[in-house]
Amino acid sequence: MLEQESxxxxxxxxRLLEAAEVEFAEKGxxxxxxxxxxxxxxxxxxxxxxxxxxxxxxxxxxLKAAHECADEASGEPFPVWAADTAPVQKLRDYIRxxxxxMHAPARPTSLRLLMREMAxxxxxxxxxxxxxxxxxxxxxxxxxxxxxxxxDPRQVLMIGFSVIGQILFYRQNRAVVELMFSKEAVEAxxxxxxxxxxxxxxxxxxxxAEPICPEGAP
Amino acid sequence: MLEQESxxxxxxxxRLLEAAEVEFAEKGxxxxxxxxxxxxxxxxxxxxxxxxxxxxxxxxxxLKAAHECADEASGEPFPVWAADTAPVQKLRDYIRxxxxxMHAPARPTSLRLLMREMAxxxxxxxxxxxxxxxxxxxxxxxxxxxxxxxxDPRQVLMIGFSVIGQILFYRQNRAVVELMFSKEAVEAxxxxxxxxxxxxxxxxxxxxAEPICPEGAP
DNA sequence: CTTGATTTCAAACAAACGTTTGCTATAATC
DNA sequence: GATTATAGCAAACGTTTGTTTGAAATCAAG
Numbered sequence: 001m002l003e004q005e006s007x008x009x010x011x012x013x014x015r016l017l018e019a020a021e022v023e024f025a026e027k028g029x030x031x032x033x034x035x036x037x038x039x040x041x042x043x044x045x046x047x048x049x050x051x052x053x054x055x056x057x058x059x060x061x062x063l064k065a066a067h068e069c070a071d072e073a074s075g076e077p078f079p080v081w082a083a084d085t086a087p088v089q090k091l092r093d094y095i096r097x098x099x100x101x102m103h104a105p106a107r108p109t110s111l112r113l114l115m116r117e118m119a120x121x122x123x124x125x126x127x128x129x130x131x132x133x134x135x136x137x138x139x140x141x142x143x144x145x146x147x148x149x150x151x152d153p154r155q156v157l158m159i160g161f162s163v164i165g166q167i168l169f170y171r172q173n174r175a176v177v178e179l180m181f182s183k184e185a186v187e188a189x190x191x192x193x194x195x196x197x198x199x200x201x202x203x204x205x206x207x208x209a210e211p212i213c214p215e216g217a218p
Numbered sequence: 219m220l221e222q223e224s225x226x227x228x229x230x231x232x233r234l235l236e237a238a239e240v241e242f243a244e245k246g247x248x249x250x251x252x253x254x255x256x257x258x259x260x261x262x263x264x265x266x267x268x269x270x271x272x273x274x275x276x277x278x279x280x281l282k283a284a285h286e287c288a289d290e291a292s293g294e295p296f297p298v299w300a301a302d303t304a305p306v307q308k309l310r311d312y313i314r315x316x317x318x319x320m321h322a323p324a325r326p327t328s329l330r331l332l333m334r335e336m337a338x339x340x341x342x343x344x345x346x347x348x349x350x351x352x353x354x355x356x357x358x359x360x361x362x363x364x365x366x367x368x369x370d371p372r373q374v375l376m377i378g379f380s381v382i383g384q385i386l387f388y389r390q391n392r393a394v395v396e397l398m399f400s401k402e403a404v405e406a407x408x409x410x411x412x413x414x415x416x417x418x419x420x421x422x423x424x425x426x427a428e429p430i431c432p433e434g435a436p
Numbered sequence: 437c438t439t440g441a442t443t444t445c446a447a448a449c450a451a452a453c454g455t456t457t458g459c460t461a462t463a464a465t466c
Numbered sequence: 467g468a469t470t471a472t473a474g475c476a477a478a479c480g481t482t483t484g485t486t487t488g489a490a491a492t493c494a495a496g
Contacts, residue, residue, distance in 0.1 A: 030249040119337035165387030211425025
């Protein structure tokens with residue numbers, strides 16, 4: 001069998017992959033068991049070994065799938081900038097795209113898996129990280145460098161960290177934040193509000209916008 | 219036996235606690251085994267059950283110990299502010315204390331354990347989180363509220379997130395960052411530099427300092 | 437020395453883990 | 467129809483997991 005045309009149920013490989021994504025995201029690599037993954041996919045225990053080889057290879061494939069899902073399904077691709085696009089505009093775009101992806105209009109389980117990997121990267125996933133995350137980091141660094149061509153590398157790095165730190169916070173610490181403040185209060189911070197805030201906060205810090213002052217600074 | 223005066227080797231309970239802190243920090247709750255913990259502490263397998271009851275109780279105790287270690291051993295307690303201390307100064311102090319703690323002058327394993335818990339909080343640790351983290355979050359919120367008394371709650375929350383997001387980034391994503399940029403480049407960002415940057419970035423965003431402009435904004 | 441409580445220890449426990457094994461079907465090829 | 471590769475299955479594999487056990491060791495008090 002070479003190819004199959006859109007069956008009612010997904011192909012076994014894909015079913016396994018999606019089940020693995022959920023289980024790994026919820027429990028982590030060690031705590032997620034191949035038995036539960038197969039049960040969720042309604043398949044036999046041996047299916048993982050047959051389709052992917054072993055648990056770790058399945059994990060890596062699920063991690064790749066999660067990255068591609070988060071990148072594509074967000075509905076927010078990085079724009080292709082004209083040669084004369086102002087760096088400030090690039091920064092605005094960058095923040096918008098990244099925050100949109102973090103706020104998970106797509107399956108949130110994919111992002112849970114990614115954030116889990118960011119917090120405790122498994123050695124086996126190094127190449128996946130390099131392939132999917134590094135380009136986004138370099139893109140930001142280049143924008144900052146374009147904004148401040150004469151800044152020293154350390155300052156460029158720290159400015160980038162300030163931007164990405166603000167963005168990642170909403171994903172990485174959502175659970176803890178919801179535990180401390182009310183869950184409703186956190187959910188009131190919808191996508192547009194967060195984009196607007198981080199953009200404003202960042203541009204103001206860099207002197208490219210008016211400071212954040214609800215009614216005039218003290 | 220009621221009390222014992224400073225033996226050459228630590229008391230068994232303390233030995234177990236420190237070993238558990240390291241193992242849990244490196245591998246997480248599930249992957250860390252009681253056998254490895256006991257081996258590290260040079261104790262028998264049954265010691266955990268005898269001294270703490272079970273693995274989960276040991277984990278909670280290790281988590282508490284990690285919090286207290288990070289709070290006290292950093293050498294940076296929160297200052298007690300005079301009644302007329304300017305909110306801007308409080309914010310400066312807050313950032314300094316928190317960044318100092320994140321940059322782990324004390325045992326870094328304690329912080330690894332805490333960051334792991336922030337990323338994926340275990341339900342059993344809720345009260346520990348509430349007791350140790352919530353006060354720090356409220357303290358920041360109060361400072362922001364003092365700076366902008368008429369700001370709406372959402373904006374106060376987001377400003378706080380921008381501050382704490384910048385701070386936490388250096389701990390939570392250190393491994394990934396070192397993987398993408400060189401490890402030396404990241405280590406070149408020493409404590410004072412990071413404190414200065416985050417403080418400057420934040421105060422500039424809030425209109426309480428000059429913008430960050432290496433040589434004059436474009 | 438004897439007593440009695442506190443700690444340590446090797447050994448074993450059942451349960452869950454990832455993986456492997458043969459044995460069936462099923463589908464395509466000759 | 468016979469043959470070959472693919473796919474799925476129940477069952478069992480050997481480890482490792484957290485936990486428990488009962489006896490040995492330790493030690494202060496009588």
